[in-house]
Amino acid sequence: MTKKTGILLTVLIVPVLLYLGLNQFGNNHFQLPRYIPVIDSTTGEVKMAKRKNPRWNETEMDTVFFQIPAFQLIDQKGSVFSSKTLDNQIYVASFFFTRCSTICPKITSQVSRLQDTFSQDDDVKLLSISVDPKFDTPEKLAIYAQRFDAKADKWYFLTGDKKTIYPLALKGFHVPLADASEYDEAIKNPDETFIHSERLILVDKERHIRGFYNGTDKKDVDRLMMEIKVLKRIYESEK
Template sequence: MIKKVGILVLVLIVPTFIYLGLKLNGKNHYQLPRFIPAIDSASGEILMRENPDRKWNEPEKDTVFQTIPEFALINQKGQKFDSKNLKGKIFVASFFFTRCGTICPKISFQLARVRDAFISDEEIKFISMSVDPKFDQVDKLADYANRFEAKSGQWDFLTGEKKYIYPLILKGFHVPLADASEYDQAIKNPDETFIHSERLVLVDKEGVIRGFYVGTDPKDVDRLLMEIKVLKSIYQQ
């Protein structure tokens, strides 16, 4: 009888102590992948760096990941927008042009939904880069920004020189982009001219890409919303 009582106590009490221990001392450890490893130009191998703070079960070296390069463009207010404005911020980048009649309005609508979720959060920023910068001057950007009630400083629509923007989007944000008119002068329709990605790109405070999302897919944008919160939680751990 005593043995049975002892077993019953263990069954009832031990789980309680385990729960309390986890509740009082446990932490939630969220993970979010990093994208685009840095490559050594000489060897072609992925760059690694020492990990002096590693735990016993972690590797001695960490992968080095590419960061978004520094840039300077012009926003919808006609003001210089420097990438330093994003230093220490989590931000979402998108790519569009104001004459776009297909996917761009859909992307901007979804991005506005994400913006609304973080409307009072100074830690979260948004940028939208024009892939038609010759046409998309400040007045065009301002009109487009007003359609989505975008405020500069929180959501900036950016333009500049094409020779500067295209390499930045292709090599910095790692999304596809092309101007079809460079190959076929007969193409006149803007929606057929500028072939750009519908991806949204999530970038952390260090400038490392943490996620790609289909900007026209509400479910994938829901994933972006969740992963922004995850990224914020990682910084709070």
């Protein structure tokens, strides 16, 4: 074998070996953090529990992470929406209100991009939860949903009892939310009344929060799209 032939074989074979190596060993290395570890109220330390590592089929100690609690609201059709609908689903939640003229249209437009990207993926659902439930009746939500071409059983616009929605935002999805009129009755402008987060929240099939994203920032929503795909690959690699 001449020196030139050896070099040629190396140039041809190494990329093939590298490709095979990545396909054989790279699929199980996807990572996506979990958020909000559970704190033991008696010790003040992060809770730990045994879990089975699907990759190595071994039991190990791992951090216990907060899970979104069960909830029940009303969708844009006027039907009861139970969080059980989201069992074994990946979903993205956001908070808005139909009278909002500032950040809400921007957020909803970005959620619409998510719908377009995952329109054929039954594993991915979208939630837009009103922070102005007294005004945002199912009828108003249906009109708003139509404005953004929301697809039935893919993108849910939700309203309900304020006593349910506000604790759900604050203690469930861990995003800020306030009704300023409760502190200053002189405030009448809806945009000044409802103070809510622009964040989109990615939730996995186990109801763990896997990411927070700026819903008014296209690049950050692009990152969300990529991380949904990463999360799906993680589930596929664990089968």
